[in-house]
Amino acid sequence: MKTRITQLFGIEYPIIQGAMQWLSKPRLAAAVSNAGGLGTINMTTYETPEAFQEDIRLLKSLTRKPFCVNLSLLPDTKPDGPIKGFLEAIVEEKVHIVETAGSSPKPFMDTLKGAGCLVMHKIPDSRFAHTAEDVGCDAVCIVGYEGGGHPGMAGVGSIVQWPLATERCSIPVVGAGGICDGRTMYAALAMGLDGVMVGTRFLMASETDIGPHLRKFIIESRETDTVLTQMSIRNALRSIKTKGAMDIIEFEKTHPTFDELYPMIRGAVTRAAYEKDDPQAAQIAMGQVLGRIHDVKPAAQIIKEMMRELYDMHQRVTGMLEPSPYRFYE
Ligand SMILES: Cc1cc2nc3c(=O)[nH]c(=O)nc-3n(C[C@H](O)[C@H](O)[C@H](O)COP(=O)(O)O)c2cc1C
Numbered sequence: 134m135k136t137r138i139t140q141l142f143g144i145e146y147p148i149i150q151g152a153m154q155w156l157s158k159p160r161l162a163a164a165v166s167n168a169g170g171l172g173t174i175n176m177t178t179y180e181t182p183e184a185f186q187e188d189i190r191l192l193k194s195l196t197r198k199p200f201c202v203n204l205s206l207l208p209d210t211k212p213d214g215p216i217k218g219f220l221e222a223i224v225e226e227k228v229h230i231v232e233t234a235g236s237s238p239k240p241f242m243d244t245l246k247g248a249g250c251l252v253m254h255k256i257p258d259s260r261f262a263h264t265a266e267d268v269g270c271d272a273v274c275i276v277g278y279e280g281g282g283h284p285g286m287a288g289v290g291s292i293v294q295w296p297l298a299t300e301r302c303s304i305p306v307v308g309a310g311g312i313c314d315g316r317t318m319y320a321a322l323a324m325g326l327d328g329v330m331v332g333t334r335f336l337m338a339s340e341t342d343i344g345p346h347l348r349k350f351i352i353e354s355r356e357t358d359t360v361l362t363q364m365s366i367r368n369a370l371r372s373i374k375t376k377g378a379m380d381i382i383e384f385e386k387t388h389p390t391f392d393e394l395y396p397m398i399r400g401a402v403t404r405a406a407y408e409k410d411d412p413q414a415a416q417i418a419m420g421q422v423l424g425r426i427h428d429v430k431p432a433a434q435i436i437k438e439m440m441r442e443l444y445d446m447h448q449r450v451t452g453m454l455e456p457s458p459y460r461f462y463e
Pocket residue numbers: 150151152153154156175177203205234255276279280281282283309310311312330331332333334336417418419420421422
């Protein structure tokens with residue numbers, strides 16, 4: 134299949150696996166890349182640059198296909214701060230594709246571009262699309278409000294954000310937030326996007342290290358069973374509705390400072406919940422699309438089924454259309 138994203142990244146299908154803290158490890162990323170998509174591991178899963186570099190090497194040993202590394206940037210992330218060692222690992226390992234998320238990647242562009250990286254920046258609001266282009270990104274990923282993780286504060290869903298992003302920049306645009314199958318992928322491509330990013334669906338791939346309780350909880354949950362935490366600090370996080378998430382929302386009503394809230398929202402709490410397979414113990418990032426996910430299967434099968442359904446959808450739509458009446462007016 135040929136889109137600006139498959140051509141840019143050298144992949145077979147324009148399906149990018151979303152970065153997922155603690156979960157998008159080499160086994161999942163390699164399975165996605167080997168199946169023709171673009172697998173991703175992310176910096177925020179690793180406590181040290183050495184552990185991060187080790188897993189980049191492991192990923193390279195598991196796939197010869199392109200893969201991506203995600204860097205999550207906060208407003209106070211400085212190139213010579215704690216991220217420095219992670220950047221050095223990316224340069225040393227000659228990582229070819231980097232996704233940045235969060236704050237503007239501008240301060241990091243010289244290093245990343247100097248190392249020959251392609252940079253895709255993930256944004257939660259289409260008005261930042263032209264900024265990504267202006268600072269030299271090669272692609273932009275736009276996440277709708279239904280997406281898992283940080284869907285921004287704009288409150289605007291994928292069906293409005295995606296086409297707006299294509300109108301606000303000329304670089305390739307990837308859509309995220311709600312994609313789990315060929316139908317949603319077809320819609321994204323029809324709206325002018327060049328590729329899709331899939332988070333929550335791949336969280337339920339057999340290659341992620343999550344336990345049976347969390348898997349069962351997700352299968353039994355509906356599209357209405359997510360909540361937004363961290364709204365009070367303007368860093369919205371969409372989580373499955375767990376006790377941990379509801380406790381955070383309750384505490385936020387008392388107007389805590391960031392430092393007061395931090396012990397409840399820090400990543401280590403979620404990691405412990407994964408390790409104990411106790412989903413209620415933490416907020417756990419998840420998109421509304423969880424209401425459309427009813428099974429666990431290998432990443433390769435998810436991709437294969439998406440592609441098969443994409444063709445079915447194309448036939449469905451073309452079968453509905455009469456020969457174009459508009460040709461008479463050309
Ligand atoms: C469990 C989980 C953890 C996530 N962690 C991160 C992260 O660390 N960095 C990041 O940029 N995006 C993160 N995301 C967002 C995804 O990369 C992706 O943008 C999002 O899941 C797409 O929406 P969807 O869930 O509807 O597919 C996470 C998503 C999930 C579900």
